[in-house]
Amino acid sequence: MEKEKNGHESELKRLLRSSDKVWRIGMINGPNMTNLIDRPVRSKGTPHSIEDLENQVETLCNALGVVLAKRICSDYEGDILTWLHEETHNEELDGLIINPAGLTFGGYATRAAVGETGLPVIEVHYQTSNKWDGLESIFTRAVVGTCMGMRRHGYDAAIVALVGMLDSGDYDPSAAMLKSRRHQRA
Ligand SMILES: O=C1C[C@@](O)(C(=O)O)C[C@@H](O)[C@@H]1O
Numbered sequence: 001m002e003k004e005k006n007g008h009e010s011e012l013k014r015l016l017r018s019s020d021k022v023w024r025i026g027m028i029n030g031p032n033m034t035n036l037i038d039r040p041v042r043s044k045g046t047p048h049s050i051e052d053l054e055n056q057v058e059t060l061c062n063a064l065g066v067v068l069a070k071r072i073c074s075d076y077e078g079d080i081l082t083w084l085h086e087e088t089h090n091e092e093l094d095g096l097i098i099n100p101a102g103l104t105f106g107g108y109a110t111r112a113a114v115g116e117t118g119l120p121v122i123e124v125h126y127q128t129s130n131k132w133d134g135l136e137s138i139f140t141r142a143v144v145g146t147c148m149g150m151r152r153h154g155y156d157a158a159i160v161a162l163v164g165m166l167d168s169g170d171y172d173p174s175a176a177m178l179k180s181r182r183h184q185r186a
Helices: 003-014 031-040 050-064 078-089 108-117 153-168 182-184
Strands: 024-029 067-073 095-099 120-124 145-148
Touching: 003 050, 024 050, 024 078, 024 153, 031 050, 031 067, 050 067, 050 153, 067 078, 078 108, 095 108, 095 145, 120 153, 145 153
Parallel strands: 024 067, 024 095, 095 120, 120 145
Antiparallel strands: none
16 A cells, blocks of 8 residues: 555656655745634535645645645734745745635735745635636735635645646746845846
């Protein structure tokens, strides 16, 4: 069984990777995602916890030969800002995925900090934006792409796309809203 699993993993890597770089990926889940297990099944799908979700992402990263190096899930914007300031300097991470969740419509400080990392960032949401009563995510301007409406599977889509973009360099860094230290140096 273990042998078969390893076989599938290397097949996945062969199919989806164009480099063997061990990218270091960070994941942010914003306010209310701590309570994922109790959130409505209609929008979130079969009940699962934030730990289940993090394990799912970590397993896919391992199968692709990259690392889910850092993660945060917090109900407090300040915690997320401190994490961004501390964990994304010194080029310790290569890319990020974020579900801003409760910060989606008003987390301007987090959006600025995300943009200033200069990293390729993919925004993920369980639901699609047409369920948001005409509201739009303020984060979309600061990220290179968005996965919406695929519930937990959107995280897998985001990881595959992020790794593909990192491998090929095929993404638009100017999608980051603010000019980052990294881009200024380039
Ligand atoms: O908390 C959330 C979750 C969400 O980001 C999603 O994953 O669908 C959508 C947001 O509108 C909401 O505030």
